[in-house]
Amino acid sequence: MDNGQTPGGNAPDPFFITGPALISFSGGRTSAYMLWRILQAHGGTLADDVHVTFANTGKEREETLRFVHECATRWNVVVHWLEFVQRTGQHWERFKAVGYNSADRIGTPFAKLISTKKMLPNPVMRFCTDELKIKVMRDFMRDRDYDRWTNVIGLRHDEPTRVARSLGRNVLGKERWRTACPLDAAKITNRDVRAFWAAQDFDLQLLPFEGNCDACFLKARPKLFEVERTAPGTLQWWADQEAAKGSTFRSEYGYAEVIDAVRRQPDMFAGGLFDDDPEMDAECGTWCGEAA
Numbered sequence: 001m002d003n004g005q006t007p008g009g010n011a012p013d014p015f016f017i018t019g020p021a022l023i024s025f026s027g028g029r030t031s032a033y034m035l036w037r038i039l040q041a042h043g044g045t046l047a048d049d050v051h052v053t054f055a056n057t058g059k060e061r062e063e064t065l066r067f068v069h070e071c072a073t074r075w076n077v078v079v080h081w082l083e084f085v086q087r088t089g090q091h092w093e094r095f096k097a098v099g100y101n102s103a104d105r106i107g108t109p110f111a112k113l114i115s116t117k118k119m120l121p122n123p124v125m126r127f128c129t130d131e132l133k134i135k136v137m138r139d140f141m142r143d144r145d146y147d148r149w150t151n152v153i154g155l156r157h158d159e160p161t162r163v164a165r166s167l168g169r170n171v172l173g174k175e176r177w178r179t180a181c182p183l184d185a186a187k188i189t190n191r192d193v194r195a196f197w198a199a200q201d202f203d204l205q206l207l208p209f210e211g212n213c214d215a216c217f218l219k220a221r222p223k224l225f226e227v228e229r230t231a232p233g234t235l236q237w238w239a240d241q242e243a244a245k246g247s248t249f250r251s252e253y254g255y256a257e258v259i260d261a262v263r264r265q266p267d268m269f270a271g272g273l274f275d276d277d278p279e280m281d282a283e284c285g286t287w288c289g290e291a292a
């Protein structure tokens with residue numbers, strides 16, 4: 001079965017991408033590594049119909065924004081910074097193009113989404129990824145008059161379930177794009193990605209659990225605790241959204257409760273940071289979504 005693992009037909013190098021294509025750069029180490037490999041496969045310059053995008057939720061860490069900017073600058077590649085504007089209207093009205101300096105840093109796109117949906121996302125209804133990232137990238141491609149394209153995402157060979165789920169959608173054919181996972185096709189694992197970054201003279205200045213939205217509700221509670229302990233105030237935006245909606249992102253606890261716990265017992269979770277939250281292994285925006 002052709003599951004989309006060979007973008008560009010029979011090209012032997014999975015990192016050689018034939019357009020039209022969108023390369024989804026999440027701002028994490030894995031998708032950055034994928035971008036670097038793709039650039040290498042193309043002699044450093046992508047075809048005009050191969051676009052690299054970064055969808056900013058407004059709740060990215062400053063380190064992530066700097067990393068995206070640094071990759072683009074050092075590797076001389078255009079990265080389109082995009083932000084959600086609204087859910088309705090024509091596709092060109094639903095997102096806007098920004099840049100490193102003008103990117104929102106106060107959660108505006110995310111808050112707008114919550115306000116239009118009139119509810120908070122949660123681990124079961126994770127519409128933030130879909131609306132703030134996947135559909136924004138889709139609208140960007142439609143705005144460039146592409147009807148069909150290849151979506152190149154940074155899922156590794158050690159993420160077989162996510163790869164199977166993403167490539168399975170190619171068979172269903174419900175979306176405007178076919179997904180390609182060159183890292184999986186090239187059998188790249190997390191170990192390879194870590195080795196690559198260890199050999200570079202720049203890197204993302206965050207621990208793995210600190211990536212994606214700063215206090216994403218998919219992060220396990222001890223990690224949220226650590227985020228607030230090391231960067232006090234980070235959880236406040238999330239607590240404010242909960243207070244405004246009178247509900248919580250997770251059924252088990254609210255962010256105000258975590259903030260309070262940090263204030264009362266800052267050493268409570270010492271050594272407990274590595275509880276399972278496998279969702280956070282993946283870079284957000286790479287592997288889920290039902291946008292059509």
Ligand code: SF4
Pocket residue numbers: 057121126128129132212213215216217218284285
């Ligand atoms: S990182 Fe978390 S909060 Fe942010 S868009 Fe992704 S799932 Fe939603």
